[in-house]
Amino acid sequence: MMKHSHNHMTLSFASRSENEAFARVAVAAFVSQLDPTVDELTDIKTVVSEAVTNAIIHGYDNHDTGVVYIEATIEEDTVYLIIRDEGQGIEDIEAARQPLYTSKPELERSGMGFTIMENFMDEVEVETTVGRGTIVRMKKRIESTNAILN
Amino acid sequence: MSLQIDVEHARSALIVRLTGELDHHSAQTVKATLEDAIARGSASHIILSLRDLSFMDSSGLGVILGRYKQITNKGGKMVVCDVNQAVYRLFELSGLFKILQIEDDERSALASLGVVS
Numbered sequence: 244m245m246k247h248s249h250n251h252m253t254l255s256f257a258s259r260s261e262n263e264a265f266a267r268v269a270v271a272a273f274v275s276q277l278d279p280t281v282d283e284l285t286d287i288k289t290v291v292s293e294a295v296t297n298a299i300i301h302g303y304d305n306h307d308t309g310v311v312y313i314e315a316t317i318e319e320d321t322v323y324l325i326i327r328d329e330g331q332g333i334e335d336i337e338a339a340r341q342p343l344y345t346s347k348p349e350l351e352r353s354g355m356g357f358t359i360m361e362n363f364m365d366e367v368e369v370e371t372t373v374g375r376g377t378i379v380r381m382k383k384r385i386e387s388t389n390a391i392l393n
Numbered sequence: 394m395s396l397q398i399d400v401e402h403a404r405s406a407l408i409v410r411l412t413g414e415l416d417h418h419s420a421q422t423v424k425a426t427l428e429d430a431i432a433r434g435s436a437s438h439i440i441l442s443l444r445d446l447s448f449m450d451s452s453g454l455g456v457i458l459g460r461y462k463q464i465t466n467k468g469g470k471m472v473v474c475d476v477n478q479a480v481y482r483l484f485e486l487s488g489l490f491k492i493l494q495i496e497d498d499e500r501s502a503l504a505s506l507g508v509v510s
Contacts, residue, residue: 260418267448285448285479292450296417343487351424353454355487362486 250276250317258299258309258328266313267291273315274322277385286363287322287383293356294326294379300347302330302377324381332373340369395419398426406508407436408499412445417452424456428463437469440502444475453480454487461493470494472502 252273256262267288274287295311303309314325333339339346340361345354360367364381371377396419397412407430415423431439439460443449461471474496476484484490496502 263416263418264414289450292416296452351455351459353451353458353487355451355454358486359451
């Protein structure tokens with residue numbers, strides 16, 4: 244019997260940098276029911292941190308009046324994450340996804356956010372509309388549940 | 394959810410120990426604290442000890458790279474020590490491990506700089 248065949252949660256919070264830690268810890272706590280390894284949990288925390296930071300810095304241009312939305316879904320052994328903002332959107336998404344590219348070098352951004360998301364997750368999809376906001380959809384299979392499922 | 398920054402002067406080096414989580418929120422404090430310590434102090438090198446760093450993301454890479462530039466512009470060196478596997482992976486992904494000198498611990502970092510404390 245599969246214990247965790249389907250589960251779902253949503254979060255929304257103010258676009259304040261204090262909430263970056265809250266977001267990654269909350270998602271990690273939700274995902275921990277799949278019994279991930281420490282490394283898998285670190286991957287999840289890191290990508291949530293990257294996407295939420297992007298939403299705050301780029302989506303809302305560091306204004307704390309926006310709202311960041313997270314949806315996490317567990318389907319069997321796979322985690323699906325949707326991190327969304329209603330900010331200004333990304334003009335050149337191809338450039339934004341390049342390693343070391345940043346639109347804000349003056350803020351000491353490393354330009355590694357999307358590269359990290361792509362490396363740590365199985366799939367990353369970005370939907371963005373200038374003036375409307377950005378949606379990042381990510382997916383990762385949690386390997387350590389295999390033993391339990393079999 | 395916080396980060397502690399401990400700064401110790403060891404002759405010509407500034408030993409900086411980070412405890413906790415380094416993200417975009419805490420990176421702003423790290424930047425301000427270290428920018429000031431480097432600008433005011435007489436230290437020519439920085440040793441960044443990450444032994445007690447429990448989390449870091451790409452904002453950490455940005456602030457480390459920023460201090461690397463600051464200290465090398467003054468003719469100094471930056472050595473990073475006690476790097477855990479997760480942080481090392483970020484250094485690898487970003488190529489930072491090619492420019493940063495990485496040592497096992499503070500003692501070997503000090504020795505590599507020729508600083509005897």
